[in-house]
Amino acid sequence: MYRKEFMAMANEEAKANVNGSDGGPFGCVIIKDGKVVSRAHNQVLVDHDPTAHGEITAIRKAGQALGTHDLTGCELYTSAMPCPMCLSAIIWANIKQVYYGNTADDAAAIGFRDAAIYDFINAGLKGDMLALTQHDRELTIGAFKDYQSAQKKLY
């Protein structure tokens, strides 16, 4: 169930970057059983890490706090609609509920590319954003087959 106090906390994280210079104005809080597991903001600039969005940083911290890559049972509050990177990270983490404040259009309005990346994916990865070409599958398929044969963990 949505609780405004946690959105206010995510917003405080976002505001920290308006006054500071760690990265963009995006903050995130992860909750489990009504308690804060982690809180974080975008650290792309300070960490030299283009993946350090607020949600990714909060997920990493939550994984450390709980000692697992599996955040089943957690809820995520974010000050803005997740970009496709963060949305997918949330799914990989097995989080099932996201509450967000600002929309993807709001992010586009101040110049961020979230909506454009969704458009690229929805267009079937066609366009000039990124070129992807497939090569030498016969070289790489062995690792997949061997992993499957070893019945290793899927996540």
Added chain:
Amino acid sequence: MYRKEFMAMANEEAKANVNGSDGGPFGCVIIKDGKVVSRAHNQVLVDHDPTAHGEITAIRKAGQALGTHDLTGCELYTSAMPCPMCLSAIIWANIKQVYYGNTADDAAAIGFRDAAIYDFINAGLKGDMLALTQHDRELTIGAFKDYQSAQKKLY
């Protein structure tokens, strides 16, 4: 221009996880000006980090090596088609060329969810994979407006 030696290197990283237990059978190499900037494999299990896919880990290492979040001019070799998280991270990093070995169908065939996440995004985020609900935009929009007013960096 594609060079098989770098795909072989990405494949060696992937194979390290067939023999070891850091995470899934996925490896990645980032190249700039014909030289290796970083190489990495999936570390989801060992790092308790659901975001530590091969591509993400390689991007983080490249950011550290080059001292910037902007990997313009780099090319990325990955042993398998990037999932939507990694695809978006590559775009955020300003990498423009990806060479991959195994396909998304190959990953699905051994049980990974890459293709299912693409399907969820392409379906307009409809389905039972994740619930996203929007709340309290009037609380969060201030950070966006203030960030824009301050003419801070976009990336």
